[in-house]
Amino acid sequence: MPPFFTPNPGATPTGPRLGTLHTSHGEIQTPVFMPVGTAATVKAMTVDEMEALGAEIILGNTYHLMLRPGEKTIQKLGGLHKFMAWERPILTDSGGYQVFSLAQRRKLKADGVEFQSHIDGTSYFLTPERAIEIQEALGSDIMMVLDECTPYPVSESEARKSMELTLDWAKRSMTAVLRSRGSFVGDHPSQLFGIIQGSIYQNLRKECVERLLDLNDTKNVNEKRTTSAIGGLAIGGLSVGEPKEELYAMAAHTAPLIPAQFPRYAMGIGLPEDLVELVGYGIDMFDCVVPTRNARNGQLFTTFGEIQIRHSRYAEDPRPIDENCACPTCKKYSRAYLRHLYMAKEILSSRLNTMHNLFYYLSLMSQIREAIRKDQYEEFRRDFYRNRISADDATRE
Ligand SMILES: [Zn+2]
Incomplete structure (x- = not known):
């Protein structure tokens, strides 16, 4: 199987780098910005316009799609690509971020998160396994693990507690993905990205990367896999209200901890100057609602x-x-x-x-x-x- 990500051969571990992501819906040149298509549409744009603008990948929001029209409906209609008539790659988030920011009466449990839809109050229970199941039903090219996005500010002990939950959920997500990959036929299975949390604490960020990589190695060995459970690593919990210097310092600290064979994704970033700065630290992927919402x-x-x-x-x-x-x-x-x-x-x-x-x-x-x-x-x-x-x-x- 061809590798999912091929960084440029000359790339240094810490500086800006070029690369290519290979998916069954086409290649993506990195560093890349992914426009956000929340509810199976990049608001106000047709897919033809998105193609003409040169967008190589867009993002879909699992939370919104699971509530309306529901992933089963989308699956019945041939998956998200077909449903919205977009033939290029799609990255889906896990739904966790919106559950924590939009849903009503949410209740965090060790197993997952219980919440009521902000649309009609219907109750849902989102677990790491369920988040994978929904993203697979949508036919996503790049899936994200369910995580808890640590708010800002938090104490180090709260940040650690949240990171432990995220790591436990990451392990369960990897198991779920490897299970369904057993039956995969084709060149490019959808890829799972792990998420690094740890707020503004450098030691936690470092520990989180190391433990995610350990989990991945253990999974690969136990399952006698030649391919990795995770295809990339994302830095989460940034741009959640922290000062700009903290954002930059944390990205600069975390990016080089991610081994070169993994694409590095800064979630929810950002403004044009943020892209320019973070590419300089070796970040490969970005998404943000800013260009469309603003x-x-x-x-x-x-x-x-x-x-x-x-x-x-x-x-x-x-x-x-x-x-x-x-x-x-x-x-x-x-x-x-x-x-x-x-x-x-x-x-x-x-x-x-x-x-x-x-x-x-x-x-x-x-x-x-x-x-x-x-x-x-x-x-x-x-x-x-x-x-x-x-x-x-x-x-x-
Ligand atoms: Zn213009």
Whole structure:
């Protein structure tokens, strides 16, 4: 079987690196940004538009899909790819994050988490095994283990307790995945990612990586496997309210602890500058609702920083959002028109703004990959910040 992840041969253990993820729905070039398609749609975009923007993988939310329309319905209709007419790879989360942030009356137990749907109050019980079962029913290419995302701030003892639960759930998830992989036929089975927790405590982050790798090795030996139970490792529990320096310090500390053969995924990150920084530490994968959600709220990302399109200074501004941008929105429409659409609450506002923001994020990643390829990442990083600083006040918010 071909390997799931092939890092560039020249990659160093700590710096920015290029790689390729191999899935049954196609290859993904890393570092990659994964747009979030919460409820089987990247809000406001068609799949044709997503392809044209160059998205190689999108993310689906297990919590939302299990509640509505339900994974059984999606499975009956041929799986999530077919259901939403997206032929490229999909990563699904475990549902845990939304259970802890959205569900009503949730109750954490050693076995799993009991909760009521935020839509109609129906009771559910999500266990590590159940989270895998749902993701398999959806036909996900990359599945995540159920974990408890440690909030911020927490004491070290609370963070440890939460990490122990996450490790126990990771072990059960690996068992569940290996069990179903026994019957897999084909080239690329769906991959399971472990999640590293430990809040802002460096010792806990280190211990969590080591114990996840131990679990994986033990599983592989006991089951006499030639392939690994886990395909990659994610850093969870970041961007949950901690200061930016803590986020960067924790990513810089944790990334090099992850062996080079595993793709490194920073969950829920982030802003453009976060991507630029974390790629520098060797992170390969990112996802975030920011480009899509903020687009609908009128915040647009540009090479010179962020702008709020509702601002009155754009009322008669004939320029595109960003003169350096080649997206379909910037090619045709002015800031004045986009401001008007936003103020008038026109549906088109969300569509055009989302198109621009996703184009910005995806083209930022492609510039990042190009800079790594040319071995000019530091220069790229310097220019990225310089462009923001040199913009005149009339252009910026
Ligand atoms: Zn644009």
